[in-house]
Amino acid sequence: MANYLYAFNLNTAEQPDLFYSEDGKLKLDTVYEELEKRLAPVDEEGFFDGEGFGKLEMVRLGDTEAISAFCVTSSSLGYYNEAKIRDNHFTTEKRQHKYYTKSTIFLTDNSEFIVMFDNSMEERAKSGVKKQIELLGFEMQTFYIEDPLIRNIQTQGFPWHAATFNKIVKHGDSTKRVSFAIDPANNEDPSLVQQQYSDHGEMSHIKFDLPFNPEEAPHSVTVTLYSDKNRIIINEDEFPNTQKFYDFVVYLLNKLRELQ
Incomplete structure (x- = not known):
């Protein structure tokens, strides 16, 4: 859920x-x-x-x-x-x-x-x-989810699956917004979309894996961030119980504030 x-x-x-x-x-x-x-x-x-x-x-x-x-x-x-x-x-x-x-x-x-x-x-x-x-x-x-935070998540080496560029301004290109997905297991081939629009738009969405607990499940949790409405989405079903889920929420917010 x-x-x-x-x-x-x-x-x-x-x-x-x-x-x-x-x-x-x-x-x-x-x-x-x-x-x-x-x-x-x-x-x-x-x-x-x-x-x-x-x-x-x-x-x-x-x-x-x-x-x-x-x-x-x-x-x-x-x-x-x-x-x-x-x-x-x-x-x-x-x-x-x-x-x-x-x-x-x-x-x-x-x-x-x-x-x-x-x-x-x-x-x-x-x-x-x-x-x-x-x-x-x-x-x-x-708590604002903005371009610098999303870029910091990428540069800090967290595995990420999908992202969105918004407000694109590029001479000769009519694209205003583009969403794309990548294979996080592929460390050799860079994302062409990321390369093409990184200097021409604002990042407004990212889906990534955040390491949580190396000793017991879940070892990492998938988190989705949107600048639209400053929304954070987590799947509670990834956790063995509600307490673990709530513990992760606080851990996530602390980590995001560090990345800001």
């Missing part, structure tokens, strides 16, 4: 009056208490009846302490004219149809905010999830 991941930095260092942080660390106990005040309401049938949070837990991700939770957000299916009877007469009424979706979030003690969606339908709720965290008083900075 592909998981869609987004990362942000909470600007706690730039908000000295924010009582959630102390000595450069996020006060997870205090944040936890605030999240508990904003639990999503549930109706008698178990469906959510409002936005908020749920299933709060204090967890450890590798060497990082964090809060794990569900974030429930409302999305709209649009407005429709529905038939109804009023005073024994047929009429129509314009009504909004909405539904609630969930995402998995982590707030770490080093002021990282991580959002994960199980599919592209849930991914539409990203702005709503950010808004709920910002309502706590936080400001946040997006």
Whole structure:
């Protein structure tokens, strides 16, 4: 199952009056208490009846302490004219149809905010999830996936499978965007597309293997990055359990920040 991941930095260092942080660390106990005040309401049938949070837990991700939770957000299916009877007469009424979706979030003690969606339908709720965290008083900075990061992944020698050049400007060539795949096992023959467009466009996507744990599976994990929406995609099925998956998420973000 592909998981869609987004990362942000909470600007706690730039908000000295924010009582959630102390000595450069996020006060997870205090944040936890605030999240508990904003639990999503549930109706008698178990469906959510409002936005908020749920299933709060204090967890450890590798060497990082964090809060794990569900974030429930409302999305709209649009407005429709529905038939109804009023005073024994047929009429129509314009009504909004909405539904609630969930995402998995982590707030770490080093002021990282991580959002994960199980599919592209849930991914539409990203702005709503950010808004709920910002309502706590936080400001946040997006972790940007840009050309220099993607090129660093290539030059650092990580095996990569596919990439995309965007915003190509090359005299005599009308190509504006090109996606291509390579055989990562072939170290002798360079990619002709890479050679042709490397100096004429911005890299906007890469699929690569990141070494993780030499002692037990998975020894490496396939990661896909997109500059569009700053999206990270990982397949949870590559991991023996959820804890290993979450540990890798933190490891991946630390590695990407090093490469930035």
